[in-house]
Amino acid sequence: MLETYLPQATARGARLIPECHAVQIVTQRDRAVSVRAELADGRAIEVRAGTVVVACGTIGSSVLLLKSGIRRNVGSRFSCNVATPVLARFAQRLDAFESLQMTAFVDARDFLLESTFNPPMTFAAILPGWFEKHFDRMRAYDRFASAGVVLGTAANGQVKRCGLLRDLLGPVDFRLAPADLETLKRGIALLAELHFAAGAEAAFPGTFVDHEMSAARFAPGGRIDRAAIERHVAEIVHRPEDLTLNTAHPQGGNPMSDRPDLGVVDSAFRVHGFANLFVCDASVFPTSIGINPQLTIMALADYAWRHCIAA
Ligand SMILES: Cc1cc2nc3c(=O)[nH]c(=O)nc-3n(C[C@H](O)[C@H](O)[C@H](O)COP(=O)(O)OP(=O)(O)OC[C@H]3O[C@@H](n4cnc5c(N)ncnc54)[C@H](O)[C@@H]3O)c2cc1C
Structure with a gap:
């Protein structure tokens, strides 16, 4: 990341905000309109967005969606x-x-x-x-x-919302x-x-x-x-x-399925019910792939950007 994608992204105009913790995706009807976040020094920021791609990893992505009031199937099918x-x-x-x-x-x-x-x-x-x-x-x-x-x-696992249960029992059931x-x-x-x-x-x-x-x-x-x-x-x-x-390989939580009753994202990585909100990380795996997953996650991200998000 530090040697390839991030320098390439900044060279093309991306702005990186390190030590920045996303706490809520603000939505209106079927659109994500901004992301609220906290910086390391305690300042709060809100970033307006035309498109939001959540990539906080298996546990973080489910927790962020839950905190944002997006609940259907979120946290399910953890493996x-x-x-x-x-x-x-x-x-x-x-x-x-x-x-x-x-x-x-x-x-x-x-x-x-x-x-x-x-x-x-x-x-x-x-x-x-x-x-x-x-x-x-x-x-x-x-x-x-x-x-x-x-x-x-x-x-068969479940990523839980943060709060008392998560503090007491950990983030995953x-x-x-x-x-x-x-x-x-x-x-x-x-x-x-x-x-x-x-x-x-x-x-x-x-x-x-x-x-x-x-x-x-x-x-x-x-x-x-x-x-x-x-x-x-x-x-x-x-x-x-x-x-x-x-x-070291958690997967699932936001399983991919074109059936809204089963999945969180469809096969275009789009959160069901939203036009411009995507998830792309190991959390979309509906089942465990059974092998070290990093290359697959990176290949998915490449595919998602070219064929689904930027298309
Ligand atoms: C010690 C170790 C060794 C590993 N070795 C291998 C290996 O050899 N081969 C292999 O294939 N895989 C390996 N893995 C697994 C691999 O690293 C993960 O599967 C992969 O990184 C998961 O990618 P991801 O994009 O889903 O999530 P991550 O890579 O975890 O990315 C999520 C990012 O989101 C950030 N984040 C979370 N919540 C928020 C929030 N609210 N706001 C802002 N940012 C947030 C996190 O800090 C993190 O940087 C290893 C993992 C570990 C821990």
Whole structure:
């Protein structure tokens, strides 16, 4: 953004207002007429607009529409790519921190396995174990490999309006569906198997309670016992709370559908019921795309501008 689109936009006459928080889109009948915003120094501004394109991201865009009194379906069909790590310790040094953080993925159809390796602080946060055990494991940081199971979840979440509920419970009401948990468990078992096939001495599913899986038990003499791994994962994971789950890929909230009873925007990115109000970001995804979404979001923005907004 800083090296391409933003300089290109300013070169063509766009004016950027940094540290500017949009708080309300002012509408009259079927038109957005202005956007009210607050600057970092507390000043309030109002920008009159012929066209408004909301691009505050999955949570921010839904919240802004809700604050502006636009409610039909807004916040619905929240999904995400959810990830859970499986770490592996090897007998020899790997120095994984010296290589690229993300290098490879395996497409297992209904989930991905993505290699990642984090700096010590974030690595420590996903490494199972507590107190001395955790401390001792961290001392073997240079002998660890790391990867995660990534799954596009069902679109069963809801972005909530800000206010008391949001402050108390967070901005999204979402619970991993039972079928998604089962898929994650298959991914965890496959990833543990993969680590053992690469020669790991132990694998560590990202469970809240410490469940170290030793090669001696699950891959004795180098022969991987797939059934035992799957049984073990089924025994240690019963609920989403048993796992370390994270997402950096929220999607939905303003789902795209040409049916106004189902979507927030139509297939031209236009908010149903408005002539000049558009949304263009990951919030328009009606279902999770199941893979790192940034290129798709940028391609959508390019398409939306050329074929829908500027057309
Ligand atoms: C740590 C991390 C690593 C990632 N790595 C990858 C990766 O390797 N590959 C990949 O494909 N994806 C990756 N992603 C995901 C990717 O960054 C997002 O999917 C993508 O940026 C979402 O684009 P968006 O336009 O929907 O929203 P954003 O990029 O979140 O843009 C929304 C913008 O709106 C601003 N905003 C929100 N509310 C308001 C408001 N009220 N007023 C004004 N501004 C507002 C926000 O500050 C933000 O700048 C990663 C995400 C994270 C967090």
